[in-house]
Amino acid sequence: MIAHSPQFAVPARKLRAPSAFPLAQPAPVAAAFTDRVDVVHTVTFYMALSFVFIKFCFLQEVLAWVLHVNTYILYIFALPAIVGMLLTGGLRRTMAARPAYYWVAFGLWTAIATPFSSWIGGSIGITRGFFEYNLIMLFVVAGLVVTWRQCRILVASIGLAALINVMTAKLFASEAGGRFELAFGSVSNANDFAAHLLLTIPFLLLFFSNSKSVVLRVAAFLAFGFGMITIFRTGSRGAMLALGIDILFILWKGTSRQRIALACLVPIVAIAIPVFVSGGVLNRLQSFSTTQADADEGAVESSNFRRYELQKAVEYTFRFPLFGVGPGQFSNYEGGHTKFFGTHGAFHEVHNTFLQAFAESGFPGGILLLMSWGSTFLLLHRVYRDAKKRPDCRDIQSTAFYIMLGTAGFCTAIFFLNFLYYYYGPVLAGMAISISRAAKYEFEHRKPVAAVAQDFRKPLAAAAQAY
Numbered sequence: 001m002i003a004h005s006p007q008f009a010v011p012a013r014k015l016r017a018p019s020a021f022p023l024a025q026p027a028p029v030a031a032a033f034t035d036r037v038d039v040v041h042t043v044t045f046y047m048a049l050s051f052v053f054i055k056f057c058f059l060q061e062v063l064a065w066v067l068h069v070n071t072y073i074l075y076i077f078a079l080p081a082i083v084g085m086l087l088t089g090g091l092r093r094t095m096a097a098r099p100a101y102y103w104v105a106f107g108l109w110t111a112i113a114t115p116f117s118s119w120i121g122g123s124i125g126i127t128r129g130f131f132e133y134n135l136i137m138l139f140v141v142a143g144l145v146v147t148w149r150q151c152r153i154l155v156a157s158i159g160l161a162a163l164i165n166v167m168t169a170k171l172f173a174s175e176a177g178g179r180f181e182l183a184f185g186s187v188s189n190a191n192d193f194a195a196h197l198l199l200t201i202p203f204l205l206l207f208f209s210n211s212k213s214v215v216l217r218v219a220a221f222l223a224f225g226f227g228m229i230t231i232f233r234t235g236s237r238g239a240m241l242a243l244g245i246d247i248l249f250i251l252w253k254g255t256s257r258q259r260i261a262l263a264c265l266v267p268i269v270a271i272a273i274p275v276f277v278s279g280g281v282l283n284r285l286q287s288f289s290t291t292q293a294d295a296d297e298g299a300v301e302s303s304n305f306r307r308y309e310l311q312k313a314v315e316y317t318f319r320f321p322l323f324g325v326g327p328g329q330f331s332n333y334e335g336g337h338t339k340f341f342g343t344h345g346a347f348h349e350v351h352n353t354f355l356q357a358f359a360e361s362g363f364p365g366g367i368l369l370l371m372s373w374g375s376t377f378l379l380l381h382r383v384y385r386d387a388k389k390r391p392d393c394r395d396i397q398s399t400a401f402y403i404m405l406g407t408a409g410f411c412t413a414i415f416f417l418n419f420l421y422y423y424y425g426p427v428l429a430g431m432a433i434s435i436s437r438a439a440k441y442e443f444e445h446r447k448p449v450a451a452v453a454q455d456f457r458k459p460l461a462a463a464a465q466a467y
Contacts, residue, residue, distance in 0.1 A: 041144070044084020048144040049157055050077040052137070055423060056161035056200060061185040062168060081140050090143020097436065099379060099429035100138060102372040106357075107135045109368055110327045113361045117326020118333045126328030126421060134423035141430025148396070148438040152210070154431065155399055159207035159220065162200035166223045169193070169230050178280040180233035186422075194231050194239035195413035198246075199424065201227045202406035209398055225272075232273055235281040238416035242409040249408045253384070253401060306351045306416070312338070313350045313359040317366070324362040328421065353414040360420070372425060373411060379432040380404050383439045392446050396439050403431065 051074065054060055060074045085091065094100045110127050117123035145154050174183040181190040201224060208220040231239050250262050274282070312334050316325050325333040335347035350356040358366030384400035387393040407428055419425075 040084055041088045041146075044081050044088065045144045045146075045150060047077045047081040047084065048140045049154060051081050051140060052154065052427060053157045053161050055137070055427075056158055057164040058168060058185050058187075059164075062172070065172065065184045078136075078140075081144065082136060085140055085143040088144070090139055093146070093437070094139045094142040094430070094433065097142070097379065097433040099372060099375045099432055100142060102368055102375055103135065103138055103426055103429055106361075106365060106368040106372055107131055109365045110361050113323040113365065114327060116323040118329050119326060122329055122332065123326040130327075130421045134421060135426050137423050138426035138430045141427055142433040143430075145430070145434035146438065148442050151399070151431075151435050151438050152395075154434070155203060155403070156207060156210075158200060159203035162197075162204045162207075162227065163219065163223045165197060165200055166227050166230065170226070178278050179235040179284075180230060180281075190234040191236045191238060191413075191417055192419075194234040194236040195242075195410060195417055195419065197227050197231050198239060198242050198413050199406045199410040201231075202402040202409075205405075206399060206402040209402075210395065228269060229272060229276045232277045232285075233281060235284045236413070237285055238413050240285055242412035245412045246405055246409045249405055253404070258401075305346060305348060308346065309334070309348055309350050310352060310355060313352065313355040317355070317358040317363070320362060322362045322364070324358065324360045324365060327360050330356060330359050349418040351416055351418060353417060353419045356418055356420045369420070369425075372429065373407075376425070376429045376432045377404060377407055377411075379436050380407070383432075383436050386443060387439060390443065390446070390448065392448055393439075393442065396435075396442060400435065400439075403428070403435075 054074055054077065060071065063071045063073065095104075107127075107130060110123075110130065114120060114123040114127050141154070145151055169180070169182065172183045173180055175181070176190070179190045180193075182188040182193055187193045187196045204220045204224045204227065208217050208224065211217050211220065231243070247262065247266075250258055254262065313330065316330070316333070331347050331349050335345040338345035350359060354366065354369060357369040380400050380403055384397055384404065387397035387400060390396075410424065
């Protein structure tokens with residue numbers, strides 16, 4: 001696979017004139033060796049696929065909640081995937097694109113800022129965890145997902161994970177103050193779970209558009225509908241803003257068919273919301289200011305806290321412009337150095353992923369994070385733009401579009417959340433690198449539709465002339 005793939009063929013050397021003294025010919029590469037490379041890559045690709053799938057569908061967390069024991073199932077797939085990535089040259093393939101450089105640079109800068117942290121011990125744990133569990137996924141995805149077929153399988157696996165997310169929400173939901181949230185897990189908070197759904201649900205739409213099975217398409221559409229209702233039931237105002245950005249993105253970049261589908265979908269959602277979403281949650285979604293007579297007190301208090309935290313983040317960014325207060329230490333530093341509640345601060349996080357980077361790792365860290373996300377989106381947009389020019393590459397265009405749609409909504413949501421050291425950014429960067437590389441090969445080797453039609457006409461024309 002990888003050894004024989006034309007994408008990675010080594011260019012032939014320039015031929016020399018025959019010599020009077022023939023040289024010994026180099027021994028050909030043993031077929032058994034290349035076969036072993038193929039087997040290693042194939043096996044570790046599926047290990048990487050399982051690794052990403054388990055991460056996105058929270059399988060390890062679900063099993064831990066149900067069985068009351070940590071199964072460590074993630075390590076069963078993660079370790080072989082990492083080893084296979086290294087053995088098959090995945091490190092080199094990953095570092096061939098800008099998003100990888102920016103994410104690695106961001107990780108290295110957090111490590112550099114750690115000795116200057118307000119609490120070095122706490123920052124060491126944050127930085128180490130980011131490298132071991134999250135940044136490594138950039139190399140696993142970009143290094144092992146090579147061909148366009150593998151890209152499609154990866155995208156389909158995240159769509160399947162989104163389907164399981166919806167089922168998980170149905171089975172393990174809890175309501176706190178009327179808001180829908182998970183009973184456990186790393187994104188159990190209502191706002192965090194809404195952001196996760198905003199990223200994964202577009203993969204369901206891609207699954208719906210690509211699948212030829214009527215059963216799978218119906219399941220994907222129903223899961224999409226329930227996922228949308230779940231986002232509203234979380235009561236996340238940031239998620240509502242993200243959905244607005246998604247609508248604008250579809251109007252900007254979507255095809256005529258996608259815009260028509262949007263126009264049909266919006267009234268249906270508007271009718272369904274009052275039926276499935278409680279009045280208290282609807283009131284919260286509309287509460288942004290104390291000037292509103294019927295504003296939800298909890299929502300207004302949350303807004304006030306977030307405004308205070310953003311002000312502190314800006315203050316710490318300019319007070320510690322080079323290294324910040326230390327990776328993961330904003331809440332500790334704010335709580336110990338302000339008197340918001342008498343003798344101490346609020347001990348709250350920034351609730352803004354991008355400002356969190358600036359406050360905790362200075363201007364260099366914040367700028368590198370922005371460049372990481374920006375370069376990922378631009379790489380996907382470049383693929384979308386090039387595929388749009390090719391009628392025979394509609395599948396590539398559709399894939400890039402829906403991933404960009406999920407990225408746009410997710411980045412809007414995490415503007416109000418703390419997702420700085422999570423795995424989402426590295427995984428999306430790895431996907432962008434793999435899709436860009438595979439799409440480039442497809443652009444060069446796919447035969448355009450016009451050329452295919454011409455190939456069919458040639459025999460007919462020759463037969464007509466002969467007649």
